Amino acid sequence: MNINTTKVISLLFFIFSAFYLYTAYQIQVFAFDENAPFNARTFPIYLGYAGLFFSGLKLILPDPNTIKVQHKTLEYKKTVILIVIAIIYGATILKVGYFLTTSLFLFSSYYFLGERRWVLMFLLSFPFVAAFMYLLHGVLDIYLRDPFLQSIGVMG
Amino acid sequence: MIEGIIIGLKTALTLQNILMVMLGCFFGTIIGMLPGLGPMTAIALMIPITYGFDPATGLILMAGVYYGAVFGGSTSSILLNAPGVPGTVATSFDGYPMAQQGKAGKALAIAAWSSFAGGTLSAIYLLFMAPSLSKVSLSFRSPDYFALMILGLTAIAAFSSKGQFLKAMMMVVLGLMLASVGQDSLSDITRFTFNNMNLTDGISFVLVVMATFAMNEALTIILKRNDPTSAVKQVSLTELGSIKINKEERTKMYKTIPRSSVIGFLIGVLPGAGATIASFLAYGMERNIVNDEEKEKFGKGSVNGLSAPETANNAACSGSFVPMLTLGIPGSGTTAVMLGALLGFGVQPGPRLYMTNPEIFWSIIMSMYIGMVILLILNLPLIPYIARILAVPKNYLIPLILFFSITGIYVMSFNNFDIYLMIGIAIVATFMRLYDFPMPPLILAFVLGGLMEENLRRSLLLSNGSWEFLWDRTLTACILLTTILIVVWHIYKTTFKKVTPK
Numbered sequence: 001m002n003i004n005t006t007k008v009i010s011l012l013f014f015i016f017s018a019f020y021l022y023t024a025y026q027i028q029v030f031a032f033d034e035n036a037p038f039n040a041r042t043f044p045i046y047l048g049y050a051g052l053f054f055s056g057l058k059l060i061l062p063d064p065n066t067i068k069v070q071h072k073t074l075e076y077k078k079t080v081i082l083i084v085i086a087i088i089y090g091a092t093i094l095k096v097g098y099f100l101t102t103s104l105f106l107f108s109s110y111y112f113l114g115e116r117r118w119v120l121m122f123l124l125s126f127p128f129v130a131a132f133m134y135l136l137h138g139v140l141d142i143y144l145r146d147p148f149l150q151s152i153g154v155m156g
Numbered sequence: 157m158i159e160g161i162i163i164g165l166k167t168a169l170t171l172q173n174i175l176m177v178m179l180g181c182f183f184g185t186i187i188g189m190l191p192g193l194g195p196m197t198a199i200a201l202m203i204p205i206t207y208g209f210d211p212a213t214g215l216i217l218m219a220g221v222y223y224g225a226v227f228g229g230s231t232s233s234i235l236l237n238a239p240g241v242p243g244t245v246a247t248s249f250d251g252y253p254m255a256q257q258g259k260a261g262k263a264l265a266i267a268a269w270s271s272f273a274g275g276t277l278s279a280i281y282l283l284f285m286a287p288s289l290s291k292v293s294l295s296f297r298s299p300d301y302f303a304l305m306i307l308g309l310t311a312i313a314a315f316s317s318k319g320q321f322l323k324a325m326m327m328v329v330l331g332l333m334l335a336s337v338g339q340d341s342l343s344d345i346t347r348f349t350f351n352n353m354n355l356t357d358g359i360s361f362v363l364v365v366m367a368t369f370a371m372n373e374a375l376t377i378i379l380k381r382n383d384p385t386s387a388v389k390q391v392s393l394t395e396l397g398s399i400k401i402n403k404e405e406r407t408k409m410y411k412t413i414p415r416s417s418v419i420g421f422l423i424g425v426l427p428g429a430g431a432t433i434a435s436f437l438a439y440g441m442e443r444n445i446v447n448d449e450e451k452e453k454f455g456k457g458s459v460n461g462l463s464a465p466e467t468a469n470n471a472a473c474s475g476s477f478v479p480m481l482t483l484g485i486p487g488s489g490t491t492a493v494m495l496g497a498l499l500g501f502g503v504q505p506g507p508r509l510y511m512t513n514p515e516i517f518w519s520i521i522m523s524m525y526i527g528m529v530i531l532l533i534l535n536l537p538l539i540p541y542i543a544r545i546l547a548v549p550k551n552y553l554i555p556l557i558l559f560f561s562i563t564g565i566y567v568m569s570f571n572n573f574d575i576y577l578m579i580g581i582a583i584v585a586t587f588m589r590l591y592d593f594p595m596p597p598l599i600l601a602f603v604l605g606g607l608m609e610e611n612l613r614r615s616l617l618l619s620n621g622s623w624e625f626l627w628d629r630t631l632t633a634c635i636l637l638t639t640i641l642i643v644v645w646h647i648y649k650t651t652f653k654k655v656t657p658k
Binding site for chain 2: 005006009010013017020023024027028029030033036037038039040041042043044047050051054055057058061064065067069073074075076078079082083086087089090091093094098102105106109110113114115120124132136141142143144145
């Protein structure tokens with residue numbers, strides 16, 4: 001049996017809207033605001049109903065423009081690897097510091113995407129990040145936290 | 157107005173701002189040229205850099221990026237038949253056949269001159285129209301604004317959905333839902349935070365833009381790497397041919413440019429429309445206007461066919477600034493991103509902008525002229541060199557986009573949670589995009605969410621909870637009626653009529 005993924009997404013959106021609507025009704029408002037024409041939960045409640053309405057329509061109405069995605073041609077493995085690297089980057093950037101984590105993130109991303117020109121990979125990671133850091137921190141005066149560079153005395 | 161122009165010129169012609177326009181045009185051209193990366197991504201990537209500037213400089217930089225990206229999109233349309241921006245799809249109809257005939261240099265020159273002329277003419281229209289519209293919009297009240305926002309969101313959903321109106325409306329609702337996370341602006345009551353302190357201030361606009369455009373774009377490029385339908389054909393970048401335009405071609409352009417600039421500007425002004433529709437309409441109109449002999453050349457390398465969409469898409473860019481600057485309601489996804497950035501600077505666009513912050517209002521308009529000139533000076537002689545950027549390997553491009561996105565969030569919040577949230581939103585957005593759920597309606601809704609709630613709140617409180625405010629004033633009722641017509645027509649069209657791609 002062929003399942004129309006767009007309908008599945010619409011169903012998920014319908015469930016999400018129902019959950020959103022339920023949560024909207026749970027928003028605590030001040031007692032004097034409870035019966036006011038508009039309070040903190042009014043707009044979210046309308047949004048919840050709007051979500052149910054549009055996703056419900058998408059579910060029940062015929063879909064003449066069905067989208068067929070050729071999953072076999074999609075590069076899932078590399079995408080997942082890149083996402084994992086990005087998550088690791090996000091997890092370490094505060095503790096280790098901007099320079100080292102960003103450089104390693106770029107270097108490893110080039111590698112996992114199939115690049116093997118080591119010199120170019122190096123130039124477009126460590127020196128590139130250093131130059132970008134100088135632009136942000138030194139020229140534009142945007143603060144960049146970097147415990148690693150601070151520990152070795154490069155950054156004040 | 158003269159005083160305003162002088163203020164604008166003074167601000168726009170400072171060394172720093174001229175440098176910003178130049179940098180913006182240059183980087184915009186490069187980013188816009190890369191297939192898949194449009195002005196929205198280009199501007200989103202620039203937002204962190206603008207943090208260190210004053211609002212006028214930041215906006216001038218973003219305006220430069222915008223024009224540059226639209227022009228850059230034309231380059232990849234002409235050379236690769238792979239439009240970097242939806243607004244330049246029509247450019248490829250005649251630009252690419254010209255390139256295949258060995259006249260790529262000429263095609264790029266026609267595109268550059270048409271963009272310049274279209275942008276300059278529409279900047280003149282903007283100069284005269286924006287202040288008058290600002291005065292008119294002072295009579296707008298909360299119900300009108302609320303109805304106008306509904307119309308804007310519906311229109312962008314209708315125009316950007318490629319026959320998938322309901323999907324676009326779902327994205328609008330999702331954008332509004334994301335905007336509702338965090339503290340309520342009036343009562344300070346937290347909503348949808350699930351006791352997570354990181355969500356108390358709501359979800360950052362930059363985070364949503366980076367996730368749904370820059371990061372989403374990078375993930376989509378890698379995901380579709382082996383997709384034969386997305387593969388682009390490479391034409392020889394070493395043999396671009398002459399960039400000289402002869403007298404006959406110039407004569408054709410003289411006729412095409414004025415009419416295409418008018419249609420481009422007017423379409424750009426409409427909320428939700430923008431460069432894509434403007435370029436297609438101008439192309440279609442031009443084909444209907446020209447004689448039979450010229451009509452035959454359309455699709456095979458016609459000068460009119462190339463000049464018309466190029467003029468119109470640049471004119472529409474200026475046009476889309478009108479509702480943003482005068483009403484505080486963006487006319488396109490790109491101006492929505494700019495509106496978000498403007499709010500981030502603490503500047504509230506709207507009818508009073510040109511009174512309270514004349515230097516911002518006029519310097520943007522003035523920098524458009526300057527941007528057009530710089531774009532031409534910069535791009536025309538550099539065409540052969542800029543074209544080589546198209547050969548940048550994806551192995552480098554993708555990590556660099558991810559790097560700029562994550563850095564943008566990192567310098568803003570120094571918070572791991574925001575990075576995880578951005579990655580999460582990007583994954584969902586990438587998956588939804590595979591099934592043709594459009595992202596511009598989500599961004600526009602996210603930007604307008606707060607303003608919409610604010611105006612609805614005022615309207616309902618003034619009418620004591622009654623929804624009569626929607627038809628009490630003729631203006632509100634007319635706007636609402638237009639919205640209803642768009643909704644009904646598009647639901648009918650997308651559901652019961654099979655949309656055949658052209």
